[in-house]
Amino acid sequence: MEDSILKVEDLCYSFHTYAGEVQAVRGVNFSLKSSESLGIVGESGCGKSVTAKAIVRLNSGTSGFCKRGTIQFDGKDMLSLKKKELLNVRARDIRMIFQDPMTSLNPTMKVGRQITEGILNAFPKMKNAEAKRIAIETLENTKIPNPEQRFEQYPHQFSGGMRQRAMIALALAVNPKLLICDEPTTALDVTLQAQILELIKDLQKVYNTAIIFITHDLGVVANIAKNIAVMYAGKIMEYGSAEDIFYNCKHPYTWGVLQSVPKYDADASIPLVPIPGTPPDLFNPPVGCAFAARCPYAMEVCRKAEPPQYHAGEKHTVSCWLYHEMSPTVVNPITNKEVTL
Amino acid sequence: MLKYTLRRVASLIITLFLIATVTFFLMNAVPGDPFALDRDTPQVIRDSLDQRYGLDKPVLERYVIYMGRLIKGDLGMSMKFKGQTVIDKVTTTxxxxxxxxxxxxxxxxxxxxxxxxxxxxxxxxxxxxxxxxxxxxxxxxxxxxxxxxxxxxxxxxxxxxxxxxxxxxxxxxxxxxxxxxxxxxxxxxxxxxxxxxxxxxxxxxxxxxxxxxxxxxxxxxxxxxxxxxxxxxxxxxxxxxxxxxxxxxxxxxxxxxxNAMIMAIQGSDYMMIMGLTIVFSFISVVMYFMVDILYGIVDPRIRIS
Structure with a gap:
């Protein structure tokens, strides 16, 4: 933990709305070492994007506010950072890639200019020509053909996949310490998804960047993330290495998610198993475990009190009452073994 | 682009023709005429004025005569102010x-x-x-x-x-x-x-x-x-x-x-009303056309097809 570049502790983030306070993130803890990758997985509205944006305070234009918790990045307290320092961190150290490449580039500015703008903002003393050289080099690294020509083009002359590559180039051109990918492949078709994932994975090695990868698709993070946090209703339900999550997962929610992922070799006649019900209302989060209402293993205690966090391995943690010593024994539907820590 | 321009010019001519026609008949449908004055005018003078300006002819014939002149680019003279051509009025106002x-x-x-x-x-x-x-x-x-x-x-x-x-x-x-x-x-x-x-x-x-x-x-x-x-x-x-x-x-x-237009309408100055209407319409249509061309220059995403 000593050398962790990012440390998020007990982060609670809420939004004021006319209907009241939405508790989007309700106590999230994780840390990330430099050049490591973390996947945050969860369904829509579970707070994964809010968590990521909170790191660089990109939610602050909205009605959102940080209720509790700390975010330490590279020895800096991100939540109390002065505006100017915050902009410096955004410019140089933490860059983001967003979900929809069709709308995340400015349509009236040349792509090259958008990249050099970011570079020059991070390194104000750099000469324009040097920034342009770096931009073209980065475009080349993201496997965009004819980068010199593409540099002079507008976003509407790029296809969706090319735009996402340009976004990646825009983010990586300053060689940031942390790259936050907020569902970067969700808006792309499947073949492009694979290419973009491959690209991000390759570039991580080249640029030696730490990555937070947000997605609702477990299949996507399997490929890219070393550690995975499974989020539900603003909380991390289970955290562990990719192996822990895929081969030895502990939380009933993770089981549900894994069971609802289609397998390429599955018999077509076997229906997918969905998780019944809908996520809880975050205006009034449930008192006990947020997943209790949809959990087939829910016990009396699950509805009354929040489960403690159990350590199942070196990094592997799980928040579920099933691991209490007094709980009944159940069978893990993924491994078909009785659950133990 | 050339094809587009030609099509726009054709539609411009048709638009102007329709506007001229509609204005002509509407204007004639309105009660009163250029020489209807408050004070009594001797019938002889009225008749001779009507004859001089061709107002004694049926409306359809006058329409044909007017359109014939219009094609030659002749917008005519004011019926109220002696020696005042429509073109003059436009250029001075x-x-x-x-x-x-x-x-x-x-x-x-x-x-x-x-x-x-x-x-x-x-x-x-x-x-x-x-x-x-x-x-x-x-x-x-x-x-x-x-x-x-x-x-x-x-x-x-x-x-x-x-x-x-x-x-x-x-x-x-x-x-x-x-x-x-x-x-x-x-x-x-x-x-x-x-x-x-x-x-x-x-x-x-x-x-x-x-x-x-x-x-x-x-x-x-x-x-x-x-x-x-x-x-x-x-x-x-x-x-x-x-x-x-x-x-x-x-x-x-x-x-x-x-102001000239309002005065022309108030006085039923037929030639002036027609002329100014056509000039107005022409300017409007040409402006829209120019703006369509401008769009393509300002926003590269807009293509004229």
């Missing part, structure tokens, strides 16, 4: 109309855009509410109300500006402001909403994620994109430069083309 019209548009866009931007940047705060309310009021109140209010306030109460006639630039200030009022309100609203829309776009978050200052985000990314809808409004706006200020010209006694 147009410059001052353009001054008032263009002044109103430029001032309106300038002030409106600035108000809109400041309102958007202060979204939800007091200034924003003031602008919204003022803009609704401004759009709802017709400009002749502002015209008379300005005359009262600046001309009578304060006595600092002339309110009638045209003897120099000072005489244009009040008309221009009166003409600008609705434009100010319109553009303030438009810019405010388009700016708020742009500020919620993903690429603005991209810009912020690059660590740009608020100022850079606004000037480099937000403003230009918020201005795009402005271009779309150029067509109606430019067409209105000449044709939009009839009432204002009348109220302030500006000898412009709108």
């Amino acid at each position: 147009m410059p001052v109309s353009i001054k008032v019209g263009l002044g109103g548009v430029i001032l309106g866009v300038f002030i409106g855009v600035i108000f809109g931007i400041i309102a958007a940047l202060n979204n939800g705060k007091t200034f924003d509410f003031i602008v919204i309310i003022a803009a609704i009021v401004g759009v709802s109140i017709p400009n002749f109300v502002f015209a008379t209010l300005f005359q009262r306030l600046f001309g009578v109460t304060l006595g600092i500006l002339p309110i009638f006639g045209y003897k120099g630039f000072l005489y244009l200030i009040l008309p221009i402001f009166a003409a600008a009022m609705q434009n100010i309100a319109f553009y303030a609203r438009m810019l405010r909403s388009s700016m708020l829309d742009v500020m919620n776009q993903d690429y603005i978050m991209t810009a912020q994620s690059k660590g740009l200052t608020r100022r850079s985000v606004i000037f480099r990314h937000t403003l230009r994109n918020s201005m795009l809808p402005l271009v779309t409004s150029f067509g109606p706006m430019l067409a209105g430069v000449l044709t939009g200020n009839f009432v204002i010209e009348k109220i302030f006694g500006i000898p412009g083309i709108g």
Whole structure:
């Protein structure tokens, strides 16, 4: 933990709305070492994007506010950072890639200019020509053909996949310490998804960047993330290495998610198993475990009190009452073994 | 592009032809004629005047004669003012109309855009509410109300500006402001909403994620994109430069083309009504055409097909 570049502790983030306070993130803890990758997985509205944006305070234009918790990045307290320092961190150290490449580039500015703008903002003393050289080099690294020509083009002359590559180039051109990918492949078709994932994975090695990868698709993070946090209703339900999550997962929610992922070799006649019900209302989060209402293993205690966090391995943690010593024994539907820590 | 231009020219000719035809018959359907005066005119004089101007012929025949002349580019002479050709009237009245019209548009866009931007940047705060309310009021109140209010306030109460006639630039200030009022309100609203829309776009978050200052985000990314809808409004706006200020010209006694038109209608000056209508229509259609071409230049995404 000593050398962790990012440390998020007990982060609670809420939004004021006319209907009241939405508790989007309700106590999230994780840390990330430099050049490591973390996947945050969860369904829509579970707070994964809010968590990521909170790191660089990109939610602050909205009605959102940080209720509790700390975010330490590279020895800096991100939540109390002065505006100017915050902009410096955004410019140089933490860059983001967003979900929809069709709308995340400015349509009236040349792509090259958008990249050099970011570079020059991070390194104000750099000469324009040097920034342009770096931009073209980065475009080349993201496997965009004819980068010199593409540099002079507008976003509407790029296809969706090319735009996402340009976004990646825009983010990586300053060689940031942390790259936050907020569902970067969700808006792309499947073949492009694979290419973009491959690209991000390759570039991580080249640029030696730490990555937070947000997605609702477990299949996507399997490929890219070393550690995975499974989020539900603003909380991390289970955290562990990719192996822990895929081969030895502990939380009933993770089981549900894994069971609802289609397998390429599955018999077509076997229906997918969905998780019944809908996520809880975050205006009034449930008192006990947020997943209790949809959990087939829910016990009396699950509805009354929040489960403690159990350590199942070196990094592997799980928040579920099933691991209490007094709980009944159940069978893990993924491994078909009785659950133990 | 050539094909497109030719098609537009063809549609322009058809439009003008239809406008001329409709105006001609509507005008003749209105009671009264150029020589119907309050005082008794001897029938002999009336007959000879009718004969001289061809008004004794049936309407259809007159229509054919008029259109025949029009094709040759002859807009004719005024029936009320001796020796005054329609073309002369247009060329003498147009410059001052353009001054008032263009002044109103430029001032309106300038002030409106600035108000809109400041309102958007202060979204939800007091200034924003003031602008919204003022803009609704401004759009709802017709400009002749502002015209008379300005005359009262600046001309009578304060006595600092002339309110009638045209003897120099000072005489244009009040008309221009009166003409600008609705434009100010319109553009303030438009810019405010388009700016708020742009500020919620993903690429603005991209810009912020690059660590740009608020100022850079606004000037480099937000403003230009918020201005795009402005271009779309150029067509109606430019067409209105000449044709939009009839009432204002009348109220302030500006000898412009709108004033000439009102006088022609009041006096049933057939030739003048026809001529001015055709000139107005021609200007409007050409303006729209020019704006269509402009779109393609300003926004590379717009293709004329």
